[in-house]
Amino acid sequence: MTYKVIGKRVKRVEDPRLLTGQALFVGDVTLPDMLHAAFLRSDYAHAKLISIDVNLALEVSGVVAVYTAADMGDAWEPGPPLVSPPPTLENVVFNSRRQVPLVKDKVKHAGEIIAVVVAESRYIAEDAVEEILVEFEPLPVVVDLEKCLEPGSVLVHDDLDTNLAAHLVQNKGDYESARKGADLIINRRFQLDRGAAVAMENRGIVADWNEKNQHLTVWDATQSPIPIRNGLAARLGLTQRQVRVIAPFVGGGFGPKIMMFYAEEMVLPWITMKLGVPIKWIEDRRENFYATTQEREQIHEVEMALSKEGHILGIKQTIIHDTGAFNPYGLTTPLNTQSHSMGAYDVQNYSSEVIVVFTNKTIVTPVRGAGRPQGIYIVERLLDIAARELELDLMEIRRLNFIPPDAFPYEHKIIDQAFVPLILDSGNYEPAFDKALEMLGYEDFIKKEQPRLRAEGKHVGIGIVPFIETTGVGPYEGARVSVEPSGKISAATGVGTQGQSHMTSFAQIIAEHLGVQVTDVNLVTGDTAEFQWGTGTFASRGAVVAGNAVNAAASDVRQKVLKLASKILETPEKELELEDGMVRVVDIPDQSISLGELALLANPLRGAVEPGTEPGLESTKYFGPAFGATAFGVHGMILEVDPETMMIKIRKYITVEDCGTMINPLVVEGQIHGGVSMGIGNAYYEKLHYDENGQLLNANLADYLIPGSTEMxxxxxxxxxTPAPNNELGTKGVGEAGAIPVPALFAQALENALHDYELEILETPLSPNRLYELLHKQEDPS
Amino acid sequence: MVIHQISLIINGTEEGLQVPSNMTLLHALRDKLGFTGTKNGCEAGECGACTVLVDGEPMNSCLVLAVELNGREITTVEGLAENGKLTPLQQAFADLNAVQCGYCTPGMLMSATALLRRNPQPSEVDIQEALLGNLCRCTGYQRIIDAVLKASRNGGAK
Structure with missing residues (x-):
């Protein structure tokens, strides 16, 4: 299909506000009589709470109230279960334990909230937090993913006789039979560690209960305002219409601002209803490291069976996934790892066990990639190792195993994170892979440049890693599109926006159908008063699910416009065109009517409306895919390592990305750039260091290094x-893609660069320091 | 806490305000004066989201007390565009899609503005180094750097 606006490099309509400091973020919300909250958090990762004395804090001038769990009475209840275990799987163990608003009896991770101070300013509130006296009885701490399952281990949750949070097995084919016919069996253990999302904007909430209107307004830096609205209404005994949640401009999401029901999201609305004045809390960076969710920590015991030609006969793995102290987000992340551990390959036999454990660490929920980087890491590492063992080319072994283009839709016969069968809808992998090799100059580098540079004593390496990303999952999103009498278009959708350019991309879809300028579309995202059905922005689903809902609504409005214009202009619909905000008779431009005039005519103040018609040129539509749209990509890089300092220089970085139809290539490329940046952090800089006491040792941006301008x-x-066949636009998600293959790519390229060492990388993230340790392990066992 | 009467010249206009001794410039700008374009990302001088110009020099406004700056000239992101016309730097950010969530953008613009004023024709490395104190989690920096280069060709910081 040929588009006029979709697929064009349209400049963002949201930028003028963001570039001049006029865009509203939650931290910018100021209301009359607004009070400020600060939280006392536990320094201990595991401790009994013996007593709390808030009297000194209450004496601080400017303090209005101090609350503990005891003050909440019946309003104290854990957060809602957000994602239940998959109903279609058998023999699933799932022990649901959800985070609490304020700690009542036992602290389960450092950073949990003990008390909240409400004061006239944040400065006063923070000072008063220091005056609260708390007696703890420290308990032994459980942080190790394997030791926590040993008999007699300390328990995170005393009402469970285990630290097992969940257990499930998914099988495809018959791995054990396949193994018997294998020429090569590779066994490895992989250790993948934790990272943080580090959105530049920390979380934040302003909650405002209006007693006279009996209405609660909450500004929340969340990715999912609608579920938060629904949950708040249920918790507070209000109707959903009495609660409005607004996620205005949000300064980066990356997963942890998902519909979590963080403790603060439960506490602030409760306080504003109690006090009758607005309350504001903006998370600080230290709180963000302790209290905002994290991801990626898993141990994998994996086996791959291959033929001597390099065909994958089967994969078997056990994944131990750390969910931290609570598991509100169910099994999303480990299910994603399970789904992506077969990568882009035709794997007929797969046996995969997931063990999820509770530890005394910050809660785990999806972070950009959401279990997928781990799955891709596993399968790509195994192929690298297999190629070496079989003396095959690293690229050939991948080509040999790609799912061929005629095998789509390709059903994996397991279920994915959306609880629907893991079906890869479409793909054409080998041409994209070849393109990546060509862009990187693979042959030339291997045959000429690398030998030359090695002769000069340089440690240069090359890596190429393909990956898939399941995107665009259900359940559904919706959108409303309306032509206004001014000729402008107003539109709304329920997903929140954290930098994905929704206001531009969705406006492009609308402009395509209605023949208006993108700047004539005013699109609101993330305000439940504007659109109240949907789930949110996560799982690389905005462009697919909300995008196709916008497309359906805009298409429907176009039909209404044509129908009415046909009547007014006395011309058949097929002879009309929508251009420049007008409906024109093709070839007779003088015979036309503006969209604004039509909107007025569609909403008459006098006269009779035809029975069975609706007023206005407006439509609300929904889109819910039966299963996701699977994107594909290939990343390649050439890097140089200094074997003294282990500092790296990336000489070249290329990506080939197949996300189906692009709505705006500028936006797609930006998403990839940002994803790669996070991936490079995940691969070589970013690791959360928890000690044996559950203390996070690098809870600040000076010690937890995210890539800066000189690293990228x-x-x-x-x-x-390869357009997605199951949605009208043909879109596939791309928001997380950039981050997914990078740790696997780094491992491959580093091994290649350091070919003169016996290096086999089985862990991520690395760092210069860690790489040094790995290289010198053989020389210095101490 | 002692309350001080001070004046700051913000974007060319003198503003009188009362601040307690411990109030940072960041909070004075945002909470006392409503210049909320300046963002709070870490309050520890690590992320650069709060960068403003003090007498033309980039500074983390979270690390300096407002009372110390009595009488000084402060430029915030609200002071860049004149009468709604974006500076060449802001325009280059828009043209090259150098903005995603936009939270680091004000700080980036201020650091880059200071760079272009002291070095109108910076190299790519000059730009990388000038922006080293400004973290961005969305863009991977490439387009921000490209935008600064473009601005240097189109009239600089103004």
């Missing part, structure tokens, strides 16, 4: 396009 290479992006 130029990224050359090429687009391949």
């Amino acid at each position: 290479p130029h990224i050359d992006v090429h687009h391949a396009n």
